[in-house]
Amino acid sequence: MxxxxxxxxxxxxxxxxxxxxxxxxxxxxxxxxxxxxxxxxxxxxxxxxxxxxxxxxxxxxxxxxxxxxxxxxxxxxxxxxxxxxxxxxxxxxxxxxxxxxxxxxxxxxxxxxxxxxxxxxxxxxxxxxxxxxxxxxxxxxxxxxxxxxxxxxxxxxxxxxxxxxxxxGEEARAEFGEPHAPLEASEATMGNSIHFKTKDVGHPVDFELPEWAVEYDDPDFFYAQGRVPYDVRGGFWWIELGKPWHTIHDAEVIRHQLTRHALGVWDWMKNKDPRTREATRNLALDWLGQVPGKRESRRIxxxxxxxxxxxxxxxxxxxxxxxxxWNIDLHTPGGLLAPTSEPTAAAGYDLHSTESTTAYxxxxxxxxxxxxxxxxxxxxxxxxxxxxxxxxxxxxxxxxxxxxxxxxxxxxxxxxxxxxxxxxxxxxxxxxxxxxxxxxDGCFLPNVVNTDEQDLARSATVTASSEAVNLGASPGDRWVDGGLRENTRHSSGYLTALRAQWIPVETGPEAPGLRTVSVLLRNHADRPVEIPARLQQVEHIWDYRVRTGAVLAETVLTVEPGEHWVTWEVGVEATALRVQEPGGQYVRVDLASAPDVEWLRAGRILPGAVSAFEMSPGRMRRFGDGVTMSHRITPAQRAYRPISVVRGAARPHRATNSWRSDPGHPLDQWLQLAWDEPRQVGTVHLTFAGHLLREYDHTPTLWRDPQTVRDYTLQTWSGEGWRDVLTVRENGFTRRVHRLPEPVLTSALRLVVHATNGDPSAAVYEVRCYADAR
CATH class of the missing domain: 3.50.50.60 (FAD/NAD(P)-binding domain)
Structure with a gap:
């Protein structure tokens, strides 16, 4: 009943x-x-x-x-x-x-x-x-x-x-003028998928395809149509079916058909494909999904x-x-039944292909x-x-x-x-x-910053025990990554296309300007190579325009055969910068294509400073998985100032938006907020550096980002000395909200960093303070 x-x-x-x-x-x-x-x-x-x-x-x-x-x-x-x-x-x-x-x-x-x-x-x-x-x-x-x-x-x-x-379904191109829309409307949608996972059992194991499953025997179906099994442990997104079935009403039919096809894919990899047969010898089928994942149905x-x-x-x-x-990722209607898989995959993930450049x-x-x-x-x-x-x-x-x-x-x-x-x-x-x-609450919006009138930190004077400066990065630099994985498939250093490096610089009345930029180049030719270079201001870290309209300097660099630091006297005064952020912003050095020349990567990722390449005429794309090219600058730039934590953006964007302590100074290091008059502080929001550069599936097991602060103490000024309010040990989260045991009337708040999860610098993106403890 x-x-x-x-x-x-x-x-x-x-x-x-x-x-x-x-x-x-x-x-x-x-x-x-x-x-x-x-x-x-x-x-x-x-x-x-x-x-x-x-x-x-x-x-x-x-x-x-x-x-x-x-x-x-x-x-x-x-x-x-x-x-x-x-x-x-x-x-x-x-x-x-x-x-x-x-x-x-x-x-x-x-x-x-x-x-x-x-x-x-x-x-x-x-x-x-x-x-x-x-x-x-x-x-x-x-x-x-x-x-x-x-x-x-x-x-x-x-x-x-x-x-x-x-x-x-699909709208016709004429309805909204969308370049990626088909000429004619249709009811076709992107399909459903199931996945499988295998386990290495340590010895050869057989697999026998059930008689009711689909059998594959054509290598071109996989390698010429964009269905390459890159990771033999399992997957794959392209085990997908939709058209001619309805992704909602025919979901059970699709589930059964996907099961038949997934087993057939594993049979091909395990028993027939000469490229994967040896790699899968000790792998046994461990799990096969039976709840299809949907990509598309109704759109309200x-x-x-x-x-x-x-x-x-x-x-x-x-x-x-x-x-x-994410790119405009329109899977081919029909999935496994279609002539090819998703367009960029069918094009071999060539980053310069039309499929990739128009979808970016x-x-x-x-x-x-x-x-x-x-x-x-x-x-x-x-x-x-x-x-x-x-x-x-x-x-x-x-x-x-x-x-x-x-x-x-x-x-x-x-x-x-x-x-x-x-x-x-x-x-x-x-x-x-x-x-x-x-x-x-820890979200980021590209075009909105913190203007919260209740945030007491916005009216504070911010100082620190020390701060890191930007002098560039070199191949010998050490980066503590904690095992963070990088996809190096498209990260060759050769200048096969225009390459760019973002450089955080200081702005404001005391900013020193930029005198020189040096780049580490390796000329593999037996003659000098000339490379046009341009220094220009960019609006933010995702400003992918090849021409930003704010050129600061231009030259032609001559690179002799062999490996050399090539120095360019740019002579940019601070007054030449169109100031966008108080205390700091970005300029970018661009080197033209020179296929015989290699721009060497730095041994670390300079926080907030990544590189890009010209993907299509006038348009750039992130280089690799987010890497820093070797470069040096003079004079040193105060790109990680304490004021960064109250700028209103809690990640690198229009500037690094980060305070970093001097890595040459041992921890403890502190960051301090002070007010002209005592303020009641009941809640403190802390956003530490980390967890922003690479995707979640690049992180190893039991992982903590080395940049994230591990052990710290919050202190308040009592008028006679500093009083510990709370201490946290073994932290791994980038964002912590601390409601104090009771609101404190104080003229200063100090964050004392005792240890990170590996980085030599303490690093903080944002601090907020509120009067109540809600």
Whole structure:
């Protein structure tokens, strides 16, 4: 006999993937009663141990673009306690599931309803009043009433049942003028995938293909059509099927067909392919997914439809609440049944190919209006069902991007509840509240900085025991990376295309200007080579324009045969810089193509200083996985000043936005905030350096970022001396919020760093202080 119960909340979030999870946690942390409804027994959606797609996002293509907020907290915590290595697909054990479950259990105001499928939605006067979920294991229907609802179901189930307008399939190119759209519209969508994982058992093991599985025997299907099994341990994203089936209604048919094909792929690798047969000799099939991961189905129409043009626009959205940076990743309809796989893979991942250059976008802002449903007054959405065209979705659909969209939607819902405003009004009437709360909660917005009037740190004078200076970086420099993996496949130092290096410089009344720039070059020719060089100012770390319109100096460098430091007298006065940030910003040195000459990489990554190459005429792309080319500058630049921690951006962007202590000075090192008059301090927010340069799947097991502060003490000035308020040991998180045991009236606050997780410098991106302890 079915039981029927009724529960009421402030906010109901439907869908427990990363978008729904971050939305629910964000809103609950803001004090609202939240119910998170999930149709599976575990949280995480496609990232869970049921599907095993590792969350990835903007950092795959852009340096220092790693997503923050709730997602960052999850990924950092999981890596610190998980023994299992990551690879792109097929990995994810229950430690990841438990990380989400643990956070949910530790979040006040958050109720979980797992194994519950939403199958009814009640709408009155253009407003959702309740959703009803069926929990088969408990034979219970639960009617969930709320003021605001979030549809993070992926398939847009809530919105569809509420009668909202939605799109599916491909728009014709003529409708929005999107270059990546097909000439004719179609119902085709990107397909579903399952993955597999193997285990090295230490001795040869056989595999016999079941008679009902698909058998492969054509090498061209894999190596000429973009389905290369790079990592023989498992995967692969290209085990995908969609067309001719419907990704929702034919999901079970697709699941069975994917199982047949996945076994066939493993049989090919294990028993037939001469390139992989030996490498898989001792590998046994350990896991085969049976919950297909979906890429695309319904897209709910919102107040703004995100198109391809929004992925490359120059003008920021006023209601920017998240960002994207994945490429326009449109998988070929049909997947394994199509003539080729995803276009950039079919082109062999050639970074200069048309497929790669035209798909490269971002980082770009995402507007809140694309997360607000237009047809009901109290519904937001996040995830792959947001308001976007098929092409627009091709970039924003990846999990790390959907996660920060989720936190944005949850935050917007919480602001709507607190301000008692309809969600349709939030993008205009309360967008600043949403943006500032997101920044306060550890998210990053490319075009918004901290202007929080309640943040006492913004009015403080900031000093430190020491500070690092920028003199450049050389091959012999040591970088403590803690095992952080780098993909070196496209990192040759030869100048096969124009190459650029970002240089953090000091600005302000006491800035010394830039006298010389030296680069370490190795000429492999038997004659001198001349290389045109240009020094120009750039707006930020993702300014990929080859010509920025702000040239500071130009010359031609002569490189003799062999390896040489080549010095250029640039003679740039500080007054020549168009000051964008108080205390620091970026210039960039560009060397023209010279195929016989190698620009040697530095032995470390200079914090906040990466390089790029000309991918297509006039447009650059990050070089390698984010590396620093060998260069020296004079005079030394104060690029890591204490004032950086109150500039308003908690990561390298328009400047390094980081205080770093002098690595030649031993720890302890301290950072101090002082006020003219005593202030009451009840809460302190600390953002340490780390976890931003490379993707999550590049990090090893049980990992802590060496840049992150490990042991530290907060002190307050009592008028007679420093008093310890709290001490933290064995920290691995980049963001810590400390509510003091009781508010303290003080004229100064000091952070004393006793140890990092390996870096010789203490490094802090941001400090915030608030009067109360909430």
């Amino acid at each position: 079915t039981r029927r119960v009724t529960e009421n909340y402030d906010l109901v979030v439907c869908g427990g993937g990363l978008a729904g999870f971050t939305a629910a946690v964000a809103a609950a942390r803001m004090g609202h009663r939240v119910c998170l409804v999930q149709d599976r027994p575990v949280l995480g959606g496609n990232s869970s141990s049921e599907v095993r797609v590792v969350p990835r996002g903007s950092t795959t293509y852009h340096a220092y673009a790693r997503e923050g907020g709730v997602l960052a907290e999850l990924m950092i915590g999981e890596r610190m306690r998980n023994h299992e290595p990551i690879f792109e697909n097929g990995w994810a054990n229950s430690v990841w599931d438990l990380s989400l479950y643990d956070m949910a259990q530790r979040t006040d105001n958050l109720t979980l309803l797992l194994n519950t499928v939403v199958r009814e939605v009640s709408v009155e006067d253009g407003r959702i009043t309740s959703v009803t979920g069926w929990t088969s294991s408990a034979e219970t229907d639960t009617v969930l009433g709320a003021e605001v609802f979030l549809d993070c179901t992926g398939d847009g189930v809530v919105a569809a049942l509420a009668g909202c307008d939605f799109r599916s 129409m919102g107040l703004h439809l995100l198109t391809e043009h929004d992925l490359v626009r120059d003008e920021p959205f006023e209601d920017e609440v998240a960002y994207g940076g 976008v971002g980082p770009f802002g995402i507007p809140l209006r694309s997360l607000v449903a237009k047809d009901v007054s109290n519904l937001l959405m996040a995830g792959r069902n947001v308001s976007a065209t098929h092409v627009g979705l091709g970039s924003v659909r990846v999990q790390a991007t959907t996660a920060i969209m989720g936190q944005a939607a949850g935050t917007a819902a919480a602001v709507a509840l607190a301000r008692r405003l309809p969600v349709h009004e939030i993008p205009t009437a309360a967008i600043r509240d949403v943006q500032q709360q997101l920044l306060k």
